[in-house]
Amino acid sequence: MSHRQRSLASALKYAVLIVGAVLMLLPFEWMVVASLMAPNEIMARPLVWLPAIPQLQNYARLAQAIPLGRMYLNSLIVTTAITLGILLSSSLAGYGFAKFQFPGRDVLFLLVLATLMIPFFVFLIPVFYVVSQLDWVDTYQGLIVPHIVTAFGIFLMRQYMLSLPDELLDAARIDGASEFAIYWRIVLPLVGPALGALAILAFVYHWNAFLWPLVIIRSGDLATIPIGLNSLRVYASQPEVINLQMAGATVAIIPVLVVFAVFQRWFVQGIALTGLKG
Amino acid sequence: MESVVGAAGSIERAGARRRRLPRRAAAGYAFVAPALVFLVLFALGPFVFTVYVSLHDWNMLTPVETMPWRGLENYRYLLLEDPLFRETFRNTVAFAIANVLITSVLSLGLALLLNTQVRARSLWRAIFFLPYITSTIAVSIVWNNLYHPSYGLFNGVLGLLGLPGQRFTSSVEQAMPSMVAVAVWLGVGYYMILFLAGLQAIPLDIYEAATVDGANSWQRFRWMTLPLLRPTLLFVAVVSTLASLQIFDLPFVLTLQGGPVNATNTVVLYMYQTAFNFTRMGRATAMAVMLFLVIFLITLLQLRLLRERE
Numbered sequence: 001m002s003h004r005q006r007s008l009a010s011a012l013k014y015a016v017l018i019v020g021a022v023l024m025l026l027p028f029e030w031m032v033v034a035s036l037m038a039p040n041e042i043m044a045r046p047l048v049w050l051p052a053i054p055q056l057q058n059y060a061r062l063a064q065a066i067p068l069g070r071m072y073l074n075s076l077i078v079t080t081a082i083t084l085g086i087l088l089s090s091s092l093a094g095y096g097f098a099k100f101q102f103p104g105r106d107v108l109f110l111l112v113l114a115t116l117m118i119p120f121f122v123f124l125i126p127v128f129y130v131v132s133q134l135d136w137v138d139t140y141q142g143l144i145v146p147h148i149v150t151a152f153g154i155f156l157m158r159q160y161m162l163s164l165p166d167e168l169l170d171a172a173r174i175d176g177a178s179e180f181a182i183y184w185r186i187v188l189p190l191v192g193p194a195l196g197a198l199a200i201l202a203f204v205y206h207w208n209a210f211l212w213p214l215v216i217i218r219s220g221d222l223a224t225i226p227i228g229l230n231s232l233r234v235y236a237s238q239p240e241v242i243n244l245q246m247a248g249a250t251v252a253i254i255p256v257l258v259v260f261a262v263f264q265r266w267f268v269q270g271i272a273l274t275g276l277k278g
Numbered sequence: 279m280e281s282v283v284g285a286a287g288s289i290e291r292a293g294a295r296r297r298r299l300p301r302r303a304a305a306g307y308a309f310v311a312p313a314l315v316f317l318v319l320f321a322l323g324p325f326v327f328t329v330y331v332s333l334h335d336w337n338m339l340t341p342v343e344t345m346p347w348r349g350l351e352n353y354r355y356l357l358l359e360d361p362l363f364r365e366t367f368r369n370t371v372a373f374a375i376a377n378v379l380i381t382s383v384l385s386l387g388l389a390l391l392l393n394t395q396v397r398a399r400s401l402w403r404a405i406f407f408l409p410y411i412t413s414t415i416a417v418s419i420v421w422n423n424l425y426h427p428s429y430g431l432f433n434g435v436l437g438l439l440g441l442p443g444q445r446f447t448s449s450v451e452q453a454m455p456s457m458v459a460v461a462v463w464l465g466v467g468y469y470m471i472l473f474l475a476g477l478q479a480i481p482l483d484i485y486e487a488a489t490v491d492g493a494n495s496w497q498r499f500r501w502m503t504l505p506l507l508r509p510t511l512l513f514v515a516v517v518s519t520l521a522s523l524q525i526f527d528l529p530f531v532l533t534l535q536g537g538p539v540n541a542t543n544t545v546v547l548y549m550y551q552t553a554f555n556f557t558r559m560g561r562a563t564a565m566a567v568m569l570f571l572v573i574f575l576i577t578l579l580q581l582r583l584l585r586e587r588e
Binding site: 030090101103120233237 | 301302303304305306307308309310312313314316317319320321322323324325327328331338388391394396400402403404405406407408409411412413414415416417419420421422423424426428429431434435437438463467468471472474475520524526527530531534546549550553554559562563566567569570573574577
């Protein structure tokens, strides 16, 4: 390739990336801008790109329409509890399957793989029935408990733990460490990257989860962020509702983007790791 | 726990192994038992129960023991007499095909682009990945307003360009393509990262050898990159097909429960409506079983395709 061709190809490459990036970011940009517009600016044609005066009172209206603080707290409680549960259950069972010989182990692991193949919508109705029989409808435990064990997590941790050296574990046994102490003090610290990847995937997934909370939540007190936002969706899309909806979406999305910006490398590595393992 | 320990112990003694083994086996059971109990209670048991209910009539209020047996009636009704089920099934398949094809091609293209010499690679990567981590509900609300026929950004821009406004999610014809566009926007960065990981696992020196042998960039892509990326391609195909066939959040919020007139209604959404709006659990579980079978067969097929080509 001549120098000229090369710089043309390079220019084309950046042009494609810039157009793509604009398309990716435009919805976010318009979300923030429209959340600060007055109704007549949202209606204005030809299009207005920026509000004359940012209408911060849209956010005050939003806080009156939905319980923002409560929604954040609920999402934080539910997602953190589920994530911790998944980390604990996956690492315990993954360790058991990876590093112990016991009768029936392979059959039991096949059982785990079988549930890995079944998507959640297949369980939805029976699990709702189980939860309602336990009287857990509209409770935190109803939101949390059905999700604290996942076949995917067990599978991921088992694959990762297969590579741990047996000699290390045996050395600890000779030193008289209990099996649980070996798991807690030696195994867990060694599988940090896999735990981190699993934590990120579980947190993002359950932070954004909609179907199960939609079925199980009855009162506003328990509303997670997606459920609270959905309650804004039922109004007809008039200009004074649109800026409210955009303010709601902004409040829901911006903190997630900040967290992502800080931990970007972890996110990307975690996803690449699980992709390769799968 | 005592009985498990005892059972494991006797099995090990029968095998006349070393004395330390029973303790190890018991520990193995102890590590896997809590998770397995949960999986039986909240996954395997429910799976069996779903199949059971699909053969009955049930409104979830009457006791389980008294639900009347219907055999395959729920399946017959859905397949032969319920045009809405067929429509939601067609919608789901059409959505999945469009979403998987467009998303895979775009994400592979982006990954190839970012795998070359690019300034600020991690910034580009982050920008394309952003939508994936945001709430589908929040994003659906935003896109619904972007698509708004009178006050939306898109028609505003079309107006500035002197082009006629479109109806997007408000029209039966455009609602499905509009929904696919949002799904592509949401997923493209995620699959791009999977492809990037796959590309980075390919050793660079084989390309140098091919270049020395006179292969041009298309030949290198077609005959080296694509075959070496096959595992990643398969993973992306399986994951995105499975996710697309289960689509629920997007039609629930973007098009207000599958509108207009069910143009974007999908199987899982219709299942939800049948179960929780109309409390017809028999029919809803029959839908779940049928969609599950489709998903299961597609997964097997895709896995087999990979094996054959390898």
